[in-house]
Amino acid sequence: MARMSGVGFAFLVLFGAFWHVANGEITNAFTFPIRSRQKFAVILPEDENDQGIHTVSSQSYSSSVSAKYGVNKIGLLGNTVEYFAEILVGTNPPQLFSLQVDTGSAITAIPDSRCSTCYHHNPLYNSNSPTSRIIPCRDPKCTSGTCNKDGSCKFSVSYADSSGIEGKLVEDVISLPTISSIPTVASNAAETLKAIYDYTPFVFAVMDSQYPENSFQYHGVDGIMGMAYDSSLSCVPNCITPIMDVFVKKYNIPDVFSMSLQLIENNTQYNVPGGSMTIGGHDPNVLGNSSFHYLPITAQKYYTVDVGDVKVGGESIGMEGITKAIVDSGSSFIAFPPSSYSKLVDSFQKNFCDLPFVCGETSIFENKRCINATLMTDEVFDRFPTIEFYFDGIKTKIPPRQYFQKQQTTDMKDIYCLGIVEGSAQNIALGNSFMQGFYITFDRQNARVGFANDNLIETAPHIVKSTPLPVALIAGCASAFVVMVVIVAIVVAVVVKRRNVRRIKEAQSESQIHVEVGQS
Numbered sequence: 001m002a003r004m005s006g007v008g009f010a011f012l013v014l015f016g017a018f019w020h021v022a023n024g025e026i027t028n029a030f031t032f033p034i035r036s037r038q039k040f041a042v043i044l045p046e047d048e049n050d051q052g053i054h055t056v057s058s059q060s061y062s063s064s065v066s067a068k069y070g071v072n073k074i075g076l077l078g079n080t081v082e083y084f085a086e087i088l089v090g091t092n093p094p095q096l097f098s099l100q101v102d103t104g105s106a107i108t109a110i111p112d113s114r115c116s117t118c119y120h121h122n123p124l125y126n127s128n129s130p131t132s133r134i135i136p137c138r139d140p141k142c143t144s145g146t147c148n149k150d151g152s153c154k155f156s157v158s159y160a161d162s163s164g165i166e167g168k169l170v171e172d173v174i175s176l177p178t179i180s181s182i183p184t185v186a187s188n189a190a191e192t193l194k195a196i197y198d199y200t201p202f203v204f205a206v207m208d209s210q211y212p213e214n215s216f217q218y219h220g221v222d223g224i225m226g227m228a229y230d231s232s233l234s235c236v237p238n239c240i241t242p243i244m245d246v247f248v249k250k251y252n253i254p255d256v257f258s259m260s261l262q263l264i265e266n267n268t269q270y271n272v273p274g275g276s277m278t279i280g281g282h283d284p285n286v287l288g289n290s291s292f293h294y295l296p297i298t299a300q301k302y303y304t305v306d307v308g309d310v311k312v313g314g315e316s317i318g319m320e321g322i323t324k325a326i327v328d329s330g331s332s333f334i335a336f337p338p339s340s341y342s343k344l345v346d347s348f349q350k351n352f353c354d355l356p357f358v359c360g361e362t363s364i365f366e367n368k369r370c371i372n373a374t375l376m377t378d379e380v381f382d383r384f385p386t387i388e389f390y391f392d393g394i395k396t397k398i399p400p401r402q403y404f405q406k407q408q409t410t411d412m413k414d415i416y417c418l419g420i421v422e423g424s425a426q427n428i429a430l431g432n433s434f435m436q437g438f439y440i441t442f443d444r445q446n447a448r449v450g451f452a453n454d455n456l457i458e459t460a461p462h463i464v465k466s467t468p469l470p471v472a473l474i475a476g477c478a479s480a481f482v483v484m485v486v487i488v489a490i491v492v493a494v495v496v497k498r499r500n501v502r503r504i505k506e507a508q509s510e511s512q513i514h515v516e517v518g519q520s
Contacts (some may be wrong), residue, residue: 083261083329083432085225085277088175090129091199097123097222101259101277102330103303103442104429105226106233106242107157109205112167117209123222125206127170131199135169141203142169144237148208155205155236167208169238173199200250203240224330227257229444231301244279244444253280255445259329260286261436282441292441292450293394293457303327303442303449306392307428308463310340313351313385317343324427325389327440327449331431334403335423344420348385355383364418370407373414389434395460396451402437 085101088094089110097110110125111118118124127134135141135153142153152168175198207223226233230245248255258278276286295305307325310317320339336344345365353359357371364371384400405419419433439452451457 090172091131099223099225103227104328104330106228107226110223112206131173133171143239146237165207165210167206170206171203174202229300256443258282258441260439290452290454292452294448294450297447309390311388312347317347327430331429333431334420334434335429341422370415370417376416392463397456
């Protein structure tokens with residue numbers, strides 16, 4: 001499955017509220033702390049060799065990064081870092097669903113109670129909710145008019161790994177559960193949050209089937225909540241307004257959300273271990289004394305930023321025309337295009353072959369291998385290089401303890417797997433193994449993404465770009481060139497014609513002279 005495979009951390013969505021100052025105006029922003037839930041890798045103990053290297057069997061392969069980016073299937077089914085939010089859907093009573101928060105997609109989808117190929121240990125949506133309405137084909141909200149045989153408005157999503165989901169569009173109300181024990185700035189903050197977000201009308205996708213069976217879900221994970229832009233990503237083929245756009249429009253909140261995918265010590269105010277997500281701004285308690293370093297979003301479909309270079313241990317790997325990166329919480333890993341990935345591996349094996357597990361038969365770059373955690377001592381970690389990403393004006397550092405992802409085997413043995421994979425797209429996917437190191441704000445209203453972590457961010461030269469000529473200028477030059485060519489052709493034709501006329505006259509004159517001479 002493209003977006004939901006793998007197992008990992010879950011969002012237990014608790015809520016806090018604080019006052020956020022934006023452009024001189026005081027607005028409400030709402031923070032969702034994260035709680036982790038342990039899952040186990042489908043890696044058997046007998047897959048470990050004498051060197052402490054684990055090879056994942058082909059039966060447990062799963063695409064842990066979006067097939068949208070063309071990432072090859074890899075066998076990391078452990079607690080790869082994926083994050084989930086819990087929402088309530090429907091009424092009498094509302095149903096609680098755990099949804100992966102995905103900045104790389106735009107639809108919200110949950111399984112239907114009549115789905116025969118869905119994972120039935122998870123909650124399934126019951127359309128008998130009094131507030132539920134199946135969108136019919138004739139409804140204006142069925143934007144493309146593509147329908148199912150029963151007359152309901154259809155949705156269908158296919159992924160590059162041949163998996164997919166399909167079903168119908170449904171309108172119901174969604175709510176965000178609250179826990180009153182969380183300390184807040186105002187005593188009524190939780191009640192205010194609940195009142196604002198309670199019973200919000202929302203059109204979403206309900207899965208009638210998924211293929212292969214159980215490919216989209218797994219135990220404890222029900223569906224997906226897309227946070228990308230309202231674009232072609234939200235048309236499947238009928239267009240659905242993404243959940244962030246619904247909140248922004250209905251409640252007039254700033255079009256900004258922020259995510260921290262790691263334990264921030266300031267989050268202890270929420271009494272839960274983990275990171276946080278904030279809708280409507282950012283949480284100053286999480287930001288602390290740091291500040292955001294902003295990059296412009298260059299394409300408002302995904303959260304796309306310009307990237308100029310990637311260095312391993314200070315040496316450039318050579319990007320070969322790769323200029324874009326996508327910040328994607330729905331991907332577990334950093335995914336490089338094939339040419340850049342091979343350069344990255346070459347850089348490791350050229351300059352760090354003396355390190356364990358880099359070269360030879362035990363290389364972590366071969367055959368989807370992981371390392372027994374007992375072998376990854378502090379000394380070993382300290383010898384591995386830092387990977388640096390150079391963006392437009394800043395560079396970010398990814399230390400070894402971040403790009404190695406901790407997993408567990410079925411016999412509770414800790415292992416480390418490389419959080420960097422090879423993709424087939426021409427953009428870099430900055431998944432959770434990148435995002436873990438930073439507090440990231442998605443400032444959609446100003447078309448920028450901000451990164452905060454003073455220990456891992458430095459200023460860097462801006463990317464030098466060749467400035468393309470304006471389209472009007474290019475068109476004007478092209479038109480002028482065409483006119484010039486036509487004029488030259490006309491002049492040449494006139495000159496040639498005059499020469500031919502002169503030659504004809506000269507020939508006629510000579511002929512006349514010869515005739516006169518002959519007569520005489």
